[in-house]
Amino acid sequence: MLRLVDISKSFDGLKVLDSVSLEIKKEKLGILGPNGAGKTTLFNIISGFLKPDKGKILFNEKNLVGKKPSELAKLGIIRTFQIMKVFENMTVEENLLTISDDLSVLRDFDLEAKKKELARNLSQGELRRLSIAMAFAKKPRLLLLDEPFSGLSKREAEKIMGIIKEIGGNGTSIAIVEHRMRELFNVVDRVVVLNSGKLIFDGSPENVLEDKAVREAYFGNKYVEG
Numbered sequence: 001m002l003r004l005v006d007i008s009k010s011f012d013g014l015k016v017l018d019s020v021s022l023e024i025k026k027e028k029l030g031i032l033g034p035n036g037a038g039k040t041t042l043f044n045i046i047s048g049f050l051k052p053d054k055g056k057i058l059f060n061e062k063n064l065v066g067k068k069p070s071e072l073a074k075l076g077i078i079r080t081f082q083i084m085k086v087f088e089n090m091t092v093e094e095n096l097l098t099i100s101d102d103l104s105v106l107r108d109f110d111l112e113a114k115k116k117e118l119a120r121n122l123s124q125g126e127l128r129r130l131s132i133a134m135a136f137a138k139k140p141r142l143l144l145l146d147e148p149f150s151g152l153s154k155r156e157a158e159k160i161m162g163i164i165k166e167i168g169g170n171g172t173s174i175a176i177v178e179h180r181m182r183e184l185f186n187v188v189d190r191v192v193v194l195n196s197g198k199l200i201f202d203g204s205p206e207n208v209l210e211d212k213a214v215r216e217a218y219f220g221n222k223y224v225e226g
């Protein structure tokens with residue numbers, strides 16, 4: 001699907017990504033790592049918002065480095081930001097119609113009953129569901145979700161995770177950066193861990209917390225549940 005080869009990036013001499021190689025298949029991939037590990041930078045590079053200093057991004061064996069975010073979006077590589085853009089003075093349905101005539105995400109995201117509601121009247125959880133629904137309405141081939149549950153209650157986070165688990169399987173690759181490990185591990189097929197710009201783990205969610213390097217680097221050798 002998408003293959004990163006030796007991606008490096010520095011800011012003001014500080015190496016933020018150090019020769020990261022990673023293949024993203026048709027799967028749900030969880031990306032973990034402490035603050036400042038380079039996760040958001042990695043997403044910015046994959047989605048074309050930043051250019052790597054070195055390395056390749058191969059998509060169907062074509063190198064995507066240098067392409068603009070809009071060109072990558074056309075190829076189906078969609079990135080959502082921590083705060084995703086919803087038009088507050090439009091209804092839920094109108095917001096979705098800015099993306100697609102296909103409103104099936106209304107049902108998937110349990111927003112059917114709210115479709116005539118102005119976005120500004122939604123609860124925080126509903127608003128987040130709408131913004132993620134808008135990303136899915138673009139029918140991405142690779143969706144990059146950067147901390148999609150920040151600021152949400154555990155219940156809302158679990159609800160959205162459940163939705164992503166259900167609907168993510170139709171040929172879409174999804175990469176999720178998220179600190180809530182329990183919720184994340186429930187959904188993803190595979191986990192990678194970044195630490196100081198280097199990939200230190202690539203494997204199954206069942207094994208990540210037992211990994212010595214992960215425990216030392218990420219958890220300070222203590223078991224921490226996010």
Ligand SMILES: Nc1ncnc2c1ncn2[C@@H]1O[C@H](COP(=O)(O)OP(=O)(O)O)[C@@H](O)[C@H]1O
Nearest residue numbers: 011012016033034035036037038039040041042
């Ligand atoms: N545009 C930028 N200019 C300078 N430094 C940056 C920029 N973006 C990120 N950084 C630095 O790069 C490091 C990694 O940041 P980031 O990718 O946001 O980490 P994460 O998302 O894993 O918390 C941090 O030290 C951050 O301060």
Ligand SMILES: [Mg+2]
Nearest residue numbers: 039040041146
């Ligand atoms: Mg980040």
